Amino acid sequence: MIKGMELKEVAARILRDQAHKRDYLADTKALRMDTRTVVHGNPLDADAKRSVVPVIRFNLNKEEVQFEPTRLCVGQIADRVGIPQKYASLLIDQAPELLATNVNHWFNANPEKRMLRTLRNGTDEARAFLSDRYRPLDNADIANRILPQLEEMELEIKSCAVTDTRLYIQAVSPKMMAEVPKVGDQVQAGIIISNSEVGCGSLSMNHLVYTLRCTNGMVSEKIVKQNHVGRKGTGGFGDLLDNEAQELFSDATRQAVDTAFWMKVQDLMKHTLSRERFDAIVKGLGRTTEVEIDEPLEVVEVLQERLGWADTEKKDVLNHLIKGGDLTQYGMLNAVTWTAQDFPSYDRAVEFEKMGGMIMLLPATDFAKN
Numbered sequence: 001m002i003k004g005m006e007l008k009e010v011a012a013r014i015l016r017d018q019a020h021k022r023d024y025l026a027d028t029k030a031l032r033m034d035t036r037t038v039v040h041g042n043p044l045d046a047d048a049k050r051s052v053v054p055v056i057r058f059n060l061n062k063e064e065v066q067f068e069p070t071r072l073c074v075g076q077i078a079d080r081v082g083i084p085q086k087y088a089s090l091l092i093d094q095a096p097e098l099l100a101t102n103v104n105h106w107f108n109a110n111p112e113k114r115m116l117r118t119l120r121n122g123t124d125e126a127r128a129f130l131s132d133r134y135r136p137l138d139n140a141d142i143a144n145r146i147l148p149q150l151e152e153m154e155l156e157i158k159s160c161a162v163t164d165t166r167l168y169i170q171a172v173s174p175k176m177m178a179e180v181p182k183v184g185d186q187v188q189a190g191i192i193i194s195n196s197e198v199g200c201g202s203l204s205m206n207h208l209v210y211t212l213r214c215t216n217g218m219v220s221e222k223i224v225k226q227n228h229v230g231r232k233g234t235g236g237f238g239d240l241l242d243n244e245a246q247e248l249f250s251d252a253t254r255q256a257v258d259t260a261f262w263m264k265v266q267d268l269m270k271h272t273l274s275r276e277r278f279d280a281i282v283k284g285l286g287r288t289t290e291v292e293i294d295e296p297l298e299v300v301e302v303l304q305e306r307l308g309w310a311d312t313e314k315k316d317v318l319n320h321l322i323k324g325g326d327l328t329q330y331g332m333l334n335a336v337t338w339t340a341q342d343f344p345s346y347d348r349a350v351e352f353e354k355m356g357g358m359i360m361l362l363p364a365t366d367f368a369k370n
Helices: 007-020 071-081 085-094 096-109 139-152 252-272 275-288 296-307 311-324 329-342 346-361
Strands: 021-027 032-040 049-060 063-069 113-119 125-131 156-162 167-179 186-195 203-211 216-226 246-248
Touching: 007 021, 007 139, 007 156, 007 167, 021 049, 032 063, 032 096, 049 096, 063 071, 063 125, 071 085, 071 096, 071 125, 085 096, 139 167, 139 186, 139 252, 167 203, 167 275, 186 216, 186 275, 186 346, 203 252, 203 275, 203 346, 216 329, 216 346, 275 329, 275 346, 296 311, 296 329, 296 346, 311 329, 329 346
Parallel strands: none
Antiparallel strands: 021 113, 021 246, 032 049, 049 063, 113 125, 156 167, 167 186, 186 203, 203 216
16 A cells, blocks of 8 residues: 555645635636746746746636646646647647637637636646536545544544545554455455545545555445536526636535535445455455466456556566465455555556456456466
């Protein structure tokens, strides 16, 4: 399992971001992409590097404001207006003015209401361009509702992080342990919680199996998934002016709906992290220990194609499989979750932990010729 951040670091990041979040609802005709020059270093230095970056401008309460969009936000804008992602990335780096011209044309040609999620933290960052139906389930909600629940359930947080796209919390129960048949590995039951505030995924909770010997984490079946979608036109702000954006604020209706939702989530957490479910997963792990791999390289190459590994990732999985010395389906899933510990990207590490769960469910014929 990847180490991630200290819980206090995650909490500090959540609190800092929460204080600076601002959400705006606007017709795209009210938005304008422009550019500005950023000076890196001392602006009085003739050798100081300068770069041109895109910005989003709009009027708010009769005054113009501007935000610098993240690459993710630019990608979401490009996807919405029909600009291919590869071309959009090229424009960001080499021709931001042309990017702005393209975006502004389609903003006006095909107007629609959209939500712009921002951070007014000194850098004034536009972090997401989303549907006007997007229902924020913020990381602060997770901290306020879920962390006390984890403590009440006596779960121990093993790893957590806030990335540019998601919040992750991985927790295990020291009281719910079992032994994987045949190999004798001690494993603990757990849960992984993830949430995206910027449109990169729903709030989700999955079962987690934590192996004490190698500190690997394998993500298995889903407990709950909540999409960030609300009813259209329920913001309570009336019709938008064509040339103005409006800031969105929490309202009593949203708070009441959210309270009911979090109560359901807490109930699900209590009842689904059960001994019965955990024992079934451990039994499935036991079956994988009996499936021997005939051709390790061939199997790794097939998994690479199926699961979308880069060549370097395939090499790492193969190395960990050989180092582990266990040429079985169980050894393979452990090689994959072991590889997850090496990634600088927490997002990619969690994807590999999920792949471990996928590999557990593959038929024996995917690993042996006979």
